[in-house]
Amino acid sequence: MVNGRLELTIKINELPSPEPVENGWQQFSIDCEGVVFKVTVRPKIWRRLEEAEKNYPMWVAAVSGKLGAKTDDGYVLEQPSIQAFERKPKEPKAAEPDTKQAAPA
Numbered sequence: 001m002v003n004g005r006l007e008l009t010i011k012i013n014e015l016p017s018p019e020p021v022e023n024g025w026q027q028f029s030i031d032c033e034g035v036v037f038k039v040t041v042r043p044k045i046w047r048r049l050e051e052a053e054k055n056y057p058m059w060v061a062a063v064s065g066k067l068g069a070k071t072d073d074g075y076v077l078e079q080p081s082i083q084a085f086e087r088k089p090k091e092p093k094a095a096e097p098d099t100k101q102a103a104p105a
Contacts, residue, residue, distance in 0.1 A: 007067075011061070024043040025043065027040040039065070049084060060084070060087045
């Protein structure tokens with residue numbers, strides 16, 4: 001048997017509604033197709049999400065951590081970290097001229 005480590009990454013693109021806990025920490029929940037992950041982050045990490053919301057018209061954040069204790073409706077995400085990125089809108093593909101020519105009959 002080989003030892004491994006299970007890490008999760010959850011992508012979000014909207015600011016969750018946090019509940020303040022001790023010392024400025026914020027707790028929020030993320031619903032992943034019916035499985036709810038409870039996340040508690042330090043103020044510095046929470047600010048990354050707030051800055052993304054404020055500075056980017058479109059953004060995405062990767063919330064990652066270890067699978068923690070089971071709750072009634074999901075799990076706790078332990079040792080969470082957050083990376084937020086600006087999301088650029090996809091440019092529509094330009095129609096390319098049809099260079100294929102019909103084969104002679």
